[in-house]
Amino acid sequence: MVIKKTFGEKIFDVFNIILMLILVVVTLLPFLHVIFSSFSSSKYIMQTKGLMLWPKGFNTKAYELALENPILGRSYINTIIYAASGTFLGIFLMSMAAYALVKPEWPLKKTFIIMIMITMFFGGGLIPTYINIRNLRLLNTMWVMFLPSCINTWTIMVLRTGFNQVPSSIAESAYMDGANDLIILFKFIMPLSKAVLAVVALFSIVGYWNSWFPALIYLKDRKLYPLQMVLREVVTLGENAGIEQMILDSMSDIAEEGGDFITMREAIKYATITIAIGPIILVYPFLQRYFVKGVMIGSLKG
Amino acid sequence: MRVTTSNRINKISTNLKNNDTMRMLIKNRYIYLMILPVTIHYIVFSYFPMYGIIIAFKDFKASLGIIRSPWVGFAYFREFFSSYYFWRLIRNNLLLNIYLLIFAFPAPIVLALLLNEIDNLRFKKIVQTISYLPHFISIVIVVGFLKDFFAREGFVNNMLSALGMEPQAFFQDPKWFRPLYVASDIWKGVGWGSIIYISTISSIDQEMYEAAIIDGATRFQRAMHITLPSISATIILMLIFRMGNILNVGFEKVFLMYNPSIYETADVISTFVYRRGLQGAQYGYAAAVGIFNSVVAFIMIVISNYVSRKFTEMSIW
Numbered sequence: 214m215v216i217k218k219t220f221g222e223k224i225f226d227v228f229n230i231i232l233m234l235i236l237v238v239v240t241l242l243p244f245l246h247v248i249f250s251s252f253s254s255s256k257y258i259m260q261t262k263g264l265m266l267w268p269k270g271f272n273t274k275a276y277e278l279a280l281e282n283p284i285l286g287r288s289y290i291n292t293i294i295y296a297a298s299g300t301f302l303g304i305f306l307m308s309m310a311a312y313a314l315v316k317p318e319w320p321l322k323k324t325f326i327i328m329i330m331i332t333m334f335f336g337g338g339l340i341p342t343y344i345n346i347r348n349l350r351l352l353n354t355m356w357v358m359f360l361p362s363c364i365n366t367w368t369i370m371v372l373r374t375g376f377n378q379v380p381s382s383i384a385e386s387a388y389m390d391g392a393n394d395l396i397i398l399f400k401f402i403m404p405l406s407k408a409v410l411a412v413v414a415l416f417s418i419v420g421y422w423n424s425w426f427p428a429l430i431y432l433k434d435r436k437l438y439p440l441q442m443v444l445r446e447v448v449t450l451g452e453n454a455g456i457e458q459m460i461l462d463s464m465s466d467i468a469e470e471g472g473d474f475i476t477m478r479e480a481i482k483y484a485t486i487t488i489a490i491g492p493i494i495l496v497y498p499f500l501q502r503y504f505v506k507g508v509m510i511g512s513l514k515g
Numbered sequence: 516m517r518v519t520t521s522n523r524i525n526k527i528s529t530n531l532k533n534n535d536t537m538r539m540l541i542k543n544r545y546i547y548l549m550i551l552p553v554t555i556h557y558i559v560f561s562y563f564p565m566y567g568i569i570i571a572f573k574d575f576k577a578s579l580g581i582i583r584s585p586w587v588g589f590a591y592f593r594e595f596f597s598s599y600y601f602w603r604l605i606r607n608n609l610l611l612n613i614y615l616l617i618f619a620f621p622a623p624i625v626l627a628l629l630l631n632e633i634d635n636l637r638f639k640k641i642v643q644t645i646s647y648l649p650h651f652i653s654i655v656i657v658v659g660f661l662k663d664f665f666a667r668e669g670f671v672n673n674m675l676s677a678l679g680m681e682p683q684a685f686f687q688d689p690k691w692f693r694p695l696y697v698a699s700d701i702w703k704g705v706g707w708g709s710i711i712y713i714s715t716i717s718s719i720d721q722e723m724y725e726a727a728i729i730d731g732a733t734r735f736q737r738a739m740h741i742t743l744p745s746i747s748a749t750i751i752l753m754l755i756f757r758m759g760n761i762l763n764v765g766f767e768k769v770f771l772m773y774n775p776s777i778y779e780t781a782d783v784i785s786t787f788v789y790r791r792g793l794q795g796a797q798y799g800y801a802a803a804v805g806i807f808n809s810v811v812a813f814i815m816i817v818i819s820n821y822v823s824r825k826f827t828e829m830s831i832w
Contacts (some may be wrong), residue, residue, distance in 0.1 A: 227816045229629055233642045236626075239702065240645050243660040246670075263663070306556065309549035319543040320536060325550055328557060334813065337564020338805035339766075339785070340792040344581070361560045362555055376566050394545035423653035426767055430793055441655050448659035449771050462659030486659060493651050501644055504651075508710050 251483035255476040275480035284443050292440040296421035299359030300414050309373035312398045329366045357431045375409025376402050412507035447485045547644040552812050571803040591803035604784050613762045614697045622701050623708030631716050646706025689780040712746050719745045755823050759816030784808045
């Protein structure tokens, strides 16, 4: 700034920076507390007044026990399956619909748009949706975890906005060379829309990674549980039959280090959270600008 | 199969050469092929459940199916309106949203305005990046953090004791549910919510600021008379969305946070529908409660949109 700041403005600057630093600390504190606690000796967990600012008595015992929980590994794989299937299938099907929306007038286009827009305002609600899934014989299957959720109107609109950016001359010349709409989409438009496809895929993957509501209402079989369902048992219900037995089995080790059953269970909780958020924290710094881009594309339509 | 289809289509096309509509259909046959899967998906997973709404007017018996179950008219609606739960649910849904409107809605706007005043672009970028992070963390983890920090022997209670205050049973005492819900909402959403305002601010014409500086406007005056009016359209648009959702409270966070001892303030329509419908198998009754919620929500969207169009010439449709 060329303009000299007044005294009041300088004071404001200092306050503003302090305020932003507070925001940063409050945002990061829970993450750091959990990660540091997960690497700490369980005996310190109760002694640190609920806030671990550095790993105390560094060890990985909690991870060894957390990873022994067979359902955790299983749920990790399940989540990857659901995220990959839902994202692939969703992008494949929604791209075709988005391409159709980019094409100029064709009979029933308006009807199609109305059909997909209505679902943004109306829905069946929880109970009719549940009964519908039951009637389709999808309860307690892997399908229910990605098939109903893989398509949504908002994403179709984002894809349409993305495909619209591709110069229409490319589609036209391909059409002249005898290419049909499917070839134009998959060979020409989609390779030129990698940015928007990446954004949509990222949002989809994060959505599946964090999803647990369908599992809560549709799944009974614990073997099909996604990661967040297992996390919920460990984190918010404070119960985990498998883990409790394992803690009891290795009780002598834990007691030697000065821990007990309850602190060990806490330590395992922290380790499990860290295992679950690890991938997101690791890729987040590299991918966050794509997410921000996605919000921009999404809000353009509004 | 494709060959036979196109042969048939060719045959049809010769028969109906003069029919424009048919020619358009044939010309766009790949388009119809491409929207077919999505259309089926919408019919099966979105429109079947909409049809299933009639269950709210029926005494649903699983053995009879939706169609053959006997009609009961508005019996479930009457039962709900006259029940003890009706006003409690309305009050909980409304109050939670009013608190969100007062505290959580302005938070991203304030953050965007404050970030805009930071000259050091590197620092600004770092703050932004960190503030978006909680948006990508699942609700399960967020509630896990909450339960850890606000546990009986957690960080917050230890701080309270250190300051000579009474420790609180945050998750057993009904009076703490709303503050915790709103605070964690802000924690998770303030950074992400500010993106839309920051992008609007960045599109403001810089010449306006330069002209204001020449006219001797202070930074505070510039923020109040240039920045804020420039984002007012976005604020109003977001406000319409919020007003339209004034009776909607999402299921997930409440479900993870509440327990029977705080139903008094924490139970909302969506969790009530879940308990009655899916846990208690009172399908018709729960569906009726759900419909009531949807209808009110829709009316709210229409009203807020109308009011906004009337007074600000801005609307979502």
